[in-house]
Amino acid sequence: MFGKNVGSVDKILRIVIGALLIFGALMGYGMWMWIGVIPLATGLMGSCLIYSIFGISTCPRK
Structure with a gap:
């Protein structure tokens, strides 16, 4: 879909x-903490x- 652009x-x-x-969301610190799905998914x-x-792009240049 999109090229790799995360170094x-x-x-990490x-x-x-x-x-x-x-x-934090699982521990009950707030529903807003589920926003962590976005950086986790983009990182993976x-x-x-x-x-x-x-x-x-934070990838090194080729």
Whole structure:
């Protein structure tokens, strides 16, 4: 669908932050914490729609 535009460090941060937010939601800290699904999914896929729209990429140049 979209090309890879999420680099290694960005990917790790997205996965960790997303997982922490989801864990917080599961622990009952607030329904808003389910927003963690978005960074987790984009980190796992390696592609971000917002980055694509604005032409941003944190991947190293080839």
